[in-house]
Amino acid sequence: MILPLLIAAATPEPSPSASPEALISESVITEGIKVTNKALIYGGTAIAIYLVLFILGRFFKRRFQVPLGWFYHIFCLTFALFVAQMLPMIDFGVAEEHVNAAVVLSGAFIVITLLRHYFVAIFGRGDGMNAKVPKLLSQLVSLVVFLFAFVIVIQNIYGQPLGGLLAGAGVVGIVLGLALQDTLGNLFAGFAIYFGGQFKPGDWLKVGEEHAEIMEVNWRSTRLRTCDDIYLDIPNSNITKETVTNFSHPTARHALRIEVGLDYDVAPTKVRKVLVEACLMGKGVLAEPAPAVFLKEFAASSITYDLKFWIEDHGCFEEILSSVRTNLWYALRRHNISIPYPIQLETQYVPAVQPPDCPALIKDGLKKVFFASVLNDGQKTYLVDHARVVSFGEGEKLIKQGDAGSSMYIILEGLADVLVDIGGAIRSVAKINPGECIGEMSLLTGEARSATIVALEDTTAVEIDKSVLAPIIADSPELVENLSDLLARRRLQNEGVLSESTNSALLAEKQQDYQSNFLRKLRKFFEL
Known part of the structure; x- marks a missing residue:
């Protein structure tokens, strides 16, 4: 109501006694004033709407990090013109159609931008915003939105029937379909790959002889990366024809x-x-x-x-x-299990590297065993003949904490780590060097392993098992007494009692208790 009153007040009334020439001049001036007023009103309204939309865009960009870009400025301008032309005193005529079409098309780009920004949350598969969505699906959604806007412009704004346009497009489509047969095949195969749900970025596949991880599925091809960091670009139509093994579906296990x-x-x-x-x-x-x-x-x-x-x-x-x-x-x-060669012709095999002198290694290793002092020469010779030299690779476990034990190892070469599980936490407490022994208590008493021993490098050791020591003890029952006394002294030494105690009576009593305990365990373990 205010704008028409302002326009009427600004328009002068013609004088009744004016000449025709004066009347014409006054009419031209009046029309010019009206046009000027309309332009000012239209321009002011458009600028005001543009500024409001611009401020809103800046707010969303800073608050939600939406990358609106230049298309948003075009949309703000065209939308401002569109709203301003709806005023009752503004009449654009044919130009209105172009403004409306510009609003719809620029608005389509804004919708595409918003969809791409929130694409994962709406269409993605995976864990929230960190999911990988193929470009193929993003491009497909953008194409659908733009085509929808284009149809609105042609049919609803310009009033052109789509029948003739579709007929012409059909002929062009046939020609393009024949010319782009492989490209269209890859496109539809890409749709099948994504929407079928068999593959997605991050999956590990076996395609032919190649093991590779999917990096991207686009409109033309599927891009994969092998274990050697070599990228493969396989057309979608080819990968759908292959027998593909997916190691990540339905689970990674x-x-x-x-x-x-x-x-x-x-x-x-x-x-x-x-x-x-x-x-x-x-x-x-x-x-x-x-x-x-x-x-x-x-x-x-x-x-x-x-x-x-x-x-x-x-x-x-x-x-x-x-x-x-x-x-x-x-x-x-x-475990003395061989991997036999294919038998073609019986020949004598001579290894290029001579095997180690095991008896000499075992004899040298026995010098490090604490109970060797109670063995006679015949018993030592029996051990040399029946013990064995074993090898462990880096990372292998020689013994495992908690397992029942019946053997000991004398480290000849290599380095091992002693790991102890304390309340679920694995801790390294010592290193085993060449010349050291592990597992003596398990060999003599059958006690469970108190720690896990892991080879830090290739390790060679002498293994003495219960089955090797048992015949010696069966032939010499008195050896059990000597071993129990030796174990008691070793236990006292480990506890520091021998060096700290000054009470000989208390020391003798404690040694007797330990000796009796070990004697009982030895007899039970070796079934004496």
Whole structure:
């Protein structure tokens, strides 16, 4: 109501006695004033709306980090013109259609920008805003929004029927379809890959002979990265025709298998135990589900076993397989299980590297054993003949805390770490160097292992088992008395009693208690 009154007040009334020429001049002036007033009103209204929208855009950009860009300025300008032209005193005529079309098209770009910014939250698959959404889906949504805006402009604003346009577009589409057959095939295959849900960025696949991680699915191809950091760009239509193994779906936990041929002379039950124990020490191998061993085939020169174990990180599958195979080699050697060569022609095999002189190593190692002083020469010779030299690879466990023990080790070469589980926390408490012994108490009394010993490097050791010491003790029952006395003195020495105590009677009583306790354990363990 105020704007028409202002326009009427600003327009002068014509004089009744004026001449025709004066009347024409006054009419021109009046029309000019009206046009000027309309322009001022239109321009002022448009500028006011533009500033309001601009301030709102700055607020959203700073508060929500929405990257609006130059399209937002275009939208603000066209929307301001669109609202201003709706005033009753403004009439643009044909120009209104162009302004309306500009508003719809620029608004479509704003909608696309907002969708891309909040794309993960609306369409994404994964953990919130950190999910990886393929560009293919983002581009598809943008195309749909823009086509929808284009249809509104053509049909609703300009009033053009879409029938003829679609007919012409159909002919053009046929031509383009024939020319871009492969491209369209890749496009639709990309839709199938994403919407089918079989693959997504971050999944590990086996395509052909390649193990690779999906980095991106776009409108033309699927980009993958191998374990060697080599990028593969496979057309979508090709990857949908391949037999693809997905190691990450439905969960990242999956099984790997290793085949190994072993000697016919070894019982399968023993082989299963050795293979499972060696596999569990491999880096990245899961304890649950437990590894399994299957007897697969009676081959020409060996029995083929299939070792199945579970992992979660397929990106490290090569390192895991190498770790398990390395552990198998050492474990099979320690248990005298051979991997036979294919028998083609009977010949004498002469190794390039001569085997070590095991009796000499064992004899030298026995000098480090604390109870060797109570053994006679014949008993020492028996140990040299029946003990064995074993090897452990880096990272293997010689003994495990809590396990029942019946053997000891004398370290000849290498370095080992002593780990103790204290309330669920694993701590390193000592290092075992060449010349040191571990597990004497378990050998003599059968006590459970008090710590875990892990090889820090390739380690060679002499192993003395209960089965080797038992015949010596059975032939010399008096040896039990000597061993119990030796163990009691060793226990007192470890407790520091021998150096600190000045009361000989108390010392003798404590030694007698320890000796009786060890004597009872020795007789029970060796069934005397």
